[in-house]
Amino acid sequence: xxxxxxxxxxxxxxxxxxxxxxxxxxxxxxxxxxxxxxxxxxxxxxxxxxxxxxxxxxxxxxxxxxxxxxxxxxxxxxxxxxxxxxxxxxxxxxxxxxxxxxxxxxxxxxxxxxxxxxxxxxxxxxxxxxxxxxxxxxxxxxxxxxxxxxxxxxxxxxxxxxxxxxxxxxxxxxxxxxxxxxxxxxxxxxxxxxxxxxxxxxxxxxxxxxxxxxxxxxxxxxxxxxxxxxxxxxxxxxxxxxxxxxxxxxxxxxxxxxxxxxxxxxxxxxxxxxxxxxxxxxxxxxxxxxxxxxxxxxxxxxxxxxxxxxxxxxxxxxxxxxxxxxxxxxxxxxxxxxxxxxxxxxxxxxxxxxxxxxxxxxxxxxxxxxxxxxxxxxxxxxxxxxxxxxxxxxxxxxxxxxxxxxxxxxxxxxxxxxxxxxxxxxxxxxxxxxxxxxxxxxxxxxx
Numbered sequence: 001x002x003x004x005x006x007x008x009x010x011x012x013x014x015x016x017x018x019x020x021x022x023x024x025x026x027x028x029x030x031x032x033x034x035x036x037x038x039x040x041x042x043x044x045x046x047x048x049x050x051x052x053x054x055x056x057x058x059x060x061x062x063x064x065x066x067x068x069x070x071x072x073x074x075x076x077x078x079x080x081x082x083x084x085x086x087x088x089x090x091x092x093x094x095x096x097x098x099x100x101x102x103x104x105x106x107x108x109x110x111x112x113x114x115x116x117x118x119x120x121x122x123x124x125x126x127x128x129x130x131x132x133x134x135x136x137x138x139x140x141x142x143x144x145x146x147x148x149x150x151x152x153x154x155x156x157x158x159x160x161x162x163x164x165x166x167x168x169x170x171x172x173x174x175x176x177x178x179x180x181x182x183x184x185x186x187x188x189x190x191x192x193x194x195x196x197x198x199x200x201x202x203x204x205x206x207x208x209x210x211x212x213x214x215x216x217x218x219x220x221x222x223x224x225x226x227x228x229x230x231x232x233x234x235x236x237x238x239x240x241x242x243x244x245x246x247x248x249x250x251x252x253x254x255x256x257x258x259x260x261x262x263x264x265x266x267x268x269x270x271x272x273x274x275x276x277x278x279x280x281x282x283x284x285x286x287x288x289x290x291x292x293x294x295x296x297x298x299x300x301x302x303x304x305x306x307x308x309x310x311x312x313x314x315x316x317x318x319x320x321x322x323x324x325x326x327x328x329x330x331x332x333x334x335x336x337x338x339x340x341x342x343x344x345x346x347x348x349x350x351x352x353x354x355x356x357x358x359x360x361x362x363x364x365x366x367x368x369x370x371x372x373x374x375x376x377x378x379x380x381x382x383x384x385x386x387x388x389x390x391x392x393x394x395x396x397x398x399x400x401x402x403x404x405x406x407x408x409x410x411x412x413x414x415x416x417x418x419x420x421x422x423x424x425x426x427x428x429x430x431x432x433x434x435x436x437x438x439x440x441x442x443x444x445x446x447x
Contacts (some may be wrong), residue, residue, distance in 0.1 A: 017041030017048050017069060019093040025059075027089020032078055034068065034090060041075075042067035051092035052128055056153045056225065058088070062175055070181070095132075100125035101141040103175030105245060106204055111238030117418050131155035134304050137164075139183040140176055150190060157216050157228065158194040160187065164208040165219040173208060192224035198302055201228045205247040209257065217264050217277045224272050231302035232261065233280035239375030248377060254287035281310040282380065285344050306380070310348065313437065317352050320441050324360055329444040332360035337398035337430075340389060343368045344379035359442065364402075367395045371415055382406035386419025390427060401428060405436040 017039040023029040037156045040048050043057035044065050050166050058064060067171075071152040095104060100123035112120050127142060127150050129135040136159045150158065157299065160183070164170045171181035187197060199220050203209055208216070213232070220227045234249045258279065265275040275296060284291045297308035329335075346368035353364050369392045371378040373385040381404040389403070408414055413421040433439070 017067075018050050018054060020284075021093050024089035024091075028082060028154045029085055031090045032066075032080070032088075033071075034088075037071040037234075039069040040066055040092075050095050050128070051099065052095070052132075052149075052153065052155070054092065055406060060084075066443055069383040083360040095126070097124035097129055098124065098126040100144075102138055103409045104138075105173050105175060105243065106202055106235050106241075107208075108236060108238075110243075111236070111241045113240060117416075120416065127155060127158060127205045128343065130159045132197075134159050134302075136161040136305075138174060139186050140174055142186060146188065147186065150195060151193040152359045154194060156194065157198055158190060159198050159200065161218065161428045162199045162201060162216065162230075164212050164255065165216045166212050167206075169208050169212050173202075187227075188221075191223065196225075197223075197227045199227055199232060199300070200305060201232045202235060203232055203257065204235045205249060205253050208244075209253075210260075213257075213261070214264060214380070216227070216260075217268075221268055221272065221276050224274075224276060229274075229301040230277040231280065231305045231307045232257075232277060232283075233305060233307070234282055234286070236380075237375075237377045238375070249286060249288050254277050254283045257283055258287055271315045276380065278302060280306045281308070281341070282344060282378050284377075285310070287349070310345070313348075314352075316437050317356075320444075321356060321359060322439070323441070324356075324444060329360050329362075332444060334444060336363040337361075337400040337402060338365050338396045339402045340367050340369050340392070341383075341404060342379050342381040343370055344383060345381055362444070363398065365397045367392055371382060383416060385417035386415045386424045387417050389424060395426060396428070396430070402440065403432060403434045405439065408434055 006287040011120060020029070020034055020038045020040065021036055023034050023036060040054055040159060042065075043054060044061070046053075048057065056081060062082055062084055064078075064080045064082070066076075066080065068078060070076065075444050102123075107123065109121050109123050124135060124374070125137050125141065126135065127139075127146050129136055130137050131150075138161045151156065162170070162183075163173050167178045167181055171178045174181055198294060201208065201213065201216060203213065214329070217230060220230050234254070235246065237246060237248055243390060261277060261279055268274065268276045275298070278297065278301070281291055291308075291310045291314075294311055297303075297311060300308045300312060303309055303312060339349065339353060346366055350366045353366050356362060357364055369384050369388050370376060371383060371385075372388050372391045375422055384404065384407045389401070407416075408421060415424070421432050433443075435443075
């Protein structure tokens with residue numbers, strides 16, 4: 001069990017520590033009389049900057065001293081004895097991301113329309129978010145304090161945008177000098193501390209492809225398994241990217257990249273037991289070629305970067321059809337609507353939905369939505385906007401519309417152009433459902 005003492009003291013309210021946003025009923029936090037709005041400022045005398053600090057400093061400890069700042073300015077000191085592994089039952093405020101200090105040649109933020117939501121212009125560069133959510137950082141401006149935190153708290157894995165191991169090329173791509181571009185010592189320090197790294201290469205035709213790409217793969221593979229994988233994804237150019245140094249991605253270029261990387265994968269597979277360097281799905285689809293099989297991707301180390309996502313979708317869709325074969329949906333013919341996706345994935349989805357319609361009697365139509373907001377070079381489903389959907393309304397059929405769940409914010413039903421889903425529904429005159437494959441499957445289960 002635990003004991004605590006409250007030492008009241010009036011202090012000036014300051015933005016110190018990390019704010020509590022919710023306390024679960026009957027939890028340890030509730031018994032300590034912690035409330036939403038309280039700020040934990042120290043644990044055992046050590047400063048708390050965010051909930052990662054709180055988690056690290058309380059982990060495994062059964063005797064704790066918490067300094068808590070109340071909204072009134074009163075400061076409590078709680079002396080606690082808790083059971084091993086006992087959770088506090090508190091939720092903390094989100095981490096405020098650190099701003100990126102680079103001027104990357106290909107930065108997608110530079111491709112936003114001038115009137116886009118302000119949040120779309122924010123460029124984060126935060127090792128905490130890399131650990132928590134798989135966000136990529138360049139490490140070019142990581143501070144010593146941040147480096148010590150990664151090492152001490154074992155914030156592993158880290159996702160690092162390497163782009164090129166050739167320093168001149170990397171500096172050119174990031175818009176920094178070569179000294180800042182050189183992160184070899186930083187990566188080595190992390191790896192020596194047991195922090196795993198997943199690397200990313202945003203491939204820009206004529207800049208970091210060809211021999212530069214080959215060298216990058218070889219240099220990173222030499223650090224395997226400390227560098228676990230490399231994701232190679234293509235440059236995305238919107239109609240607002242006007243930098244003449246950037247060349248659009250073409251099917252011919254994609255086919256050449258596939259040929260070169262496939263040749264590099266063979267010796268890696270023989271030596272390391274993994275393909276190690278993985279191409280983004282977009283490269284295969286733009287090339288007009290099938291994505292590799294499941295075994296190619298191993299444990300899908302960088303699926304959130306669009307590497308193996310199509311293959312995984314195939315696998316999950318096949319499971320859905322097998323479930324429906326064992327337990328057919330009731331009255332699936334009632335499911336008559338339009339399933340929206342980007343122009344790149346549309347042919348794949350048309351084949352899958354066509355087979356599902358034949359199997360179940362559903363009447364679903366796949367609609368390829370051209371990206372009017374960013375331009376025709378942007379072909380992925382997650383960047384569909386409300387205005388893009390409205391521009392495709394003549395192609396819609398049925399009683400409802402299904403959007404990819406990734407087409408709106410994870411915490412709010414707002415699309416990239418600021419249109420809310422309820423406003424989209426109003427203008428279309430149809431219900432709009434933002435679903436992942438699991439949500440899509442529930443439509444049939446509830447038939």
